[in-house]
Amino acid sequence: MPVKKAHPEAGDPHGDAAAVEAGIGNGTTDDSDLAERESRWNYALVGSGLGVWDHNYRLDRKYYSPTWKTIRGMAPDEETDGDYEAWLQLVHPDDRDFVVDAIDRQNAGDPNYQVFEYRERHKDGHWVWIECRGACVEWDQNGVPTRIIGTDTDITARKEAEETLSRLSRRLDLALEVSRIGVFEADIEHDTVEWDDRLIAIYGLQGASRQIGGDVWAKSLHPDDRERVLGLSDRSVESGSDFQQEYRIIRGDGAERVIRARSAFFIDGNGHRKLIGANWDVTEEVALRNELRRAKDLAEARNRELEAAKESIEHLALHDYLTGLPNRRYLDKMLDERAAECRAKGLALAILHIDLDRFKQINDTLGHRAGDAMLQHAASVLRTSVRAVDFVARIGGDEFVILCIVDPASKKIASLAERVIRELRKPVRYEGHDCRFGASIGIAIDSGPKLDAKQMLLDADIALYRAKGLGRNRFEFFSASARRDIISAKHLADEILIGLERNEFVPFYQLQFDARTLDVAGVETLARWQHPVHGLLTPDRFLDIAEDLDVVSTIDALILERAIADRKVWLKDGLPIPKISVNVSARRLADPDLGKKLRALKIEPGTFSFELLESISLDDCDEAVAANLKKLRKLGIDIQIDDFGTGHASIVSLLRLSPKTLKIDRELIRMLPQSAEQRKLVGSIIDIGRSLNILVIAEGVETAEHIRILEELDCDTLQGYALARPMPAMQIPSFIRAGSWRQGQIAARALQAQLRRALPSRAAK
Template sequence: MGTQQVLIVDDRPTNQNIFARLTSALDPDIVVKTCGDPREALTLIEGWTPDLIIVDFSMPEMNGAEFTRAVRRRPATHEVPIVVITAYDDRDFRLLALEAGATDFLQSPVDRREFQSRARTLLAFRRQQLSAQVRAAEYETDAALGNALSTLFGDGAALMGQVLDAVPVMVAATDRDGRCLFVNAHQAAISGRAPAALVGSDIAATYPADRAERDRAANARVLEGGSAIPGYEEEIERDGVRLIYLVHKAPLRDGQGEVTGVLTSAIDITGRKRAETHLNHMARHDALTGLPNRILFRDRLQSAVAKAQADGNRVAVYLLDLDRFKFVNDTRGHRAGDLLLEKVAATVGRMLKPGECAARLGGDEFAVLIGGLDTPDEAAQRAEALLAAIDRTYSLEGHDVVLSASLGIALSPDHATAPDELLRTADLAMYAAKAAGGNTFRFFHHEMNWAAQTAVALEADLHAAIDRQEFELFYQPVSAARTGAIVSAEALLRWNHPVKGRLGPGDFLRCAEETGMIIPIGGWVLREACRQLAAWRARGVPIPRVSVNLSALQFQRTDVFALVRQAVSDSGLEPDCLELEIVESLLVANRQAAAETLQRLRDFGVRVAVDDFGTGYSSLQYLRDLPVDRLKIDRSFVSALPYAAKDAAIVHAITSMAHDLGLETTAEGVETEEQQVMLRAIGCDHLQGYHIGRPQSALGLEALLASRPVAHRRAS
């Protein structure tokens, strides 16, 4: 079918580049075109038809649903698969996109394996779709040829007989009484008799009774009306195999134009019908698990709601999301993640009764349809049983993984009756279950709508916050445990929201991570921290070093080394003035890639610290192998000091181990003088917390530095 072509529409160049690379990796022959403006993309496809369109939902000029609707209005692109990329909280947006004609959607931040799996499947779907269209056009041409042959009988009959015997089409001519005037070799072979033996006989008599009745009725219509019957399907069994033919009937006329008989041609379209069946299955089922997808689930939900309304009972919709699935994917690899999804799908399937339905909606999100319920308690009991079945240990390629799930419940007619609204409300309830700690369920209640609207508004404000210069950095001092001198400051993000006032990271960081906004925001934080430190040093403010937090998403989707090198270069700082703080899960999930990037940063001169050490996937192996300089002991081990002997033992063990490995330690969350004294006695190198100094503006930190001793910077 030739080279396949993909159009990517996203107003952010970084996303364009990422999606283009992921698509090109599927096949080097794929042609990828990118557009930052959806209106330009619509102009582009006026003279060019892509095989797949990937479009971001949130774009300033035209959103993904509006763009999809415009694409669907064009005949050339009416059936082109369209994938809309939305953020996790954009549930309403996704429904708008699907109603506009989107084929599928992906959640942002996009998982590389899932992106490529969806793209590969839809490109295969498009290839088969185009193949079926070509074959259908060929069939129509062949049928038209069969009709035209009806005018050629008479002169040159022998030659015409040879021609008709050569074509892979069943051809037969009958008179007004149904007697066979002519039959070609292909028709005779299907009938199991020689052509000569069929001439003069009632050819319909060689068919099964039901088919013979349909054939005689169709011939009668042609003889009475004098018009052709174009393209109807007929099933024919040959050697025990069910075949499907496209049948065309046309009138035979004599020299005076009178109808004297019927010419029937039939083309084998069994392959085409199988392809259509396969395409329909692909379009309505998940390729990995074999479960129904969102489209089929929605259809079944609509039928179930109608039945429940007629029967006077309830339908429950469960939205189920696996707890910490991303961690499994990151630490064990995508192959293990796919295997886990298959095992969970099988577990869910075993819990269903006849007539119930489970679907995979995407990623690690599943939906379940339970009908015939009389009370909410029945829905709760089934949900408990389902969660209990999922909550177990799974063996994945030699590794054991413990998994649980969060489940949201929406009831019809209690909460909604429209399928899309039921899915939306169940989804909101699922997020409430996840917020409650996971491995539990929650029923939808109407206050959740307000929370969802607030989240959507927050995301919209977040997109505009950088352009409106609403972000600000605060700085929390870090002191030397032994001398009390200030050795560095950690840059901490604040958002001066125009309505809500100053917000801390806890109010918006999750939204930034889920929508991918953490990437531009994190880039701004890095550049601004370097700029501020350079400004301080130019004015003689004695701050030795500033530390900046990096997110796992920045490591996954950006060139962190290039980002840091550019920020340091633009500010004119020496690299060892900067320390980067990373979380433990990043080191475990992408050990080789992380090691290479961290080594390049270390070689460049930047220092690296592991934040919140002891709360994640702590591993002595990565401490041994990876280039880090400092462990920041999580505040959970510090808060109960000096009274918690076990916490003191843990802090002492981490400190001793770090020193043996040549690493420094910083204790976080130091709130009291007693904690400071104990941590100094244990041997911690540095202390951070409200007792040392609260996070404050750049001017506030300058004032603090003027009143406190500051350590001289030494080379790392």
């Protein structure tokens, strides 16, 4: 170990320093005896791993043995100059101040620093723990140390073992602390017991010394447990067997606690027989265990009641609370079971998906109690309509499913569907009302090893969708074409949404004419879809899907805005169209923000009218619709009734609504030339309109004969292909200026007048 005031290393390595490493002092000994002793001590030092160092300041000589160098990763013959400052930089930074002080104290002869430990960097970079022993052996006449000799020992392995032992001790102590386990050690031969602090705390003996007499433990035992526990303890000591027991104690503070104890015997290093054990407080655990035992006893006593409750819960989990039928969860389970049975037996599985028609109207008008009664009635009908082996489930709302296993060639499923529809169409009496509803049914049938019941349920749903689309109160079997239709409808729905984003919906206009003068009386705005692939599409190609998407109101709004813009262009072109009518959907008419949106458009009063389909149900207008109709009038927007004569509007509703115009449906106009009864009916409608001061428009005017008859019936306005077809806004000006619709009509009217004049003269003859 280098020390302060380092001197260059010099001298014979076999001189005094070598003698010191060999442990040889001054004396008179022959050379052979001296060599033998030197060899003996040198081997002993090397074998013990002690590195010798000798600092002789009187001779200015330092010596470091080969073992000293090996400890530090140096070669035995490697030169070292003993430079103190250079060596000090190899000492661990955390130990450096301590080492400087320790060397000073050691040089001063302080016995407390004759041995000290520190870390020094090994030549390969890691740290080596070194135990340094040294002492001053020579002083000058002033008492200043002139020679210090010592040894260094590599104690790295010992330090690592101590750290490992310390870490394990900390872990054990923490584990005992966390688990609140108290530990004791008893010397059987000397009848002494040492308790740790946790055990003292468990027994409520705070302040007691760790040396506890055996009688203290015995006295702490609960009187009711003492005899039993002491007897077990004595037998354990006598036999040397492990002790494991649970008992009660009375703590020093008087509290009663339950202790779990375990102990085992061992022989220590001195051959003494000892017992080590652990105690922990399990009062809460025992209380919980006793409570659980009581609960278990109670549960066993009520086992039958619980079993019944379990069955009830299972039934509720798998059945609909209202109808008592199996629910969707039960259906999913049965789908797998019935499909497996069909695959195994070569039978066919039939799935009927049933949806009640007009159920919502009953629910909305008569209330949910009436709706519940109808659902219960429907469930009863389905139960009685199927076989005992068939499965009926309500899967939500007004939807039901029937599962039937049949022969693949059976025709009975159609008969079952017909019977269900027939029975469900029968009126049901409820609180003085005859409730009528029906059912649409989608059917899927499949068999074979690849039968997939989950897919079949989807197929039955597709067939149901088709049945409802074809008019309801009917059944349809699933087909691949039906699936294609569904996919096509989905594709069309996506295209509609994209078309709205790209402004592909445009207005077309069909002119309306005064029936007497054939002057332009107005124009109806019609929605068209300028499809990028299929060209111009009329509403019959997209309206149903648009209604499902709830975008009809959006289309109506777009068409109205375009019509307003087109009118402004026509005015600039010198064509003041008297009136522009636009269609309005029932949903848009119920929009609470409709008035605000229309005000933002700044529509000139008296220039636009909204066409309401008669099927909107004018007799049953809700508050929102009625409020919006009132707002339309305030904005100067007239109201027209479209398709009059095919819906269910009453004269009373016309009086209440007071529309400006009504349009006779084209189906009533079509047969005018062939049917006198149709002419009477249309004439009556015109008379009603006149009596109520309502203008009447006839649409579907296809021929000159239509024009003649309607003029005779005193109709106000005509609209149809005989006069003008729908056209884009840009064609309106040129069409009106050409006046082509008048040419044929003028000649026809002249011929009619000539025929009328000739008829009286012929009659006279």
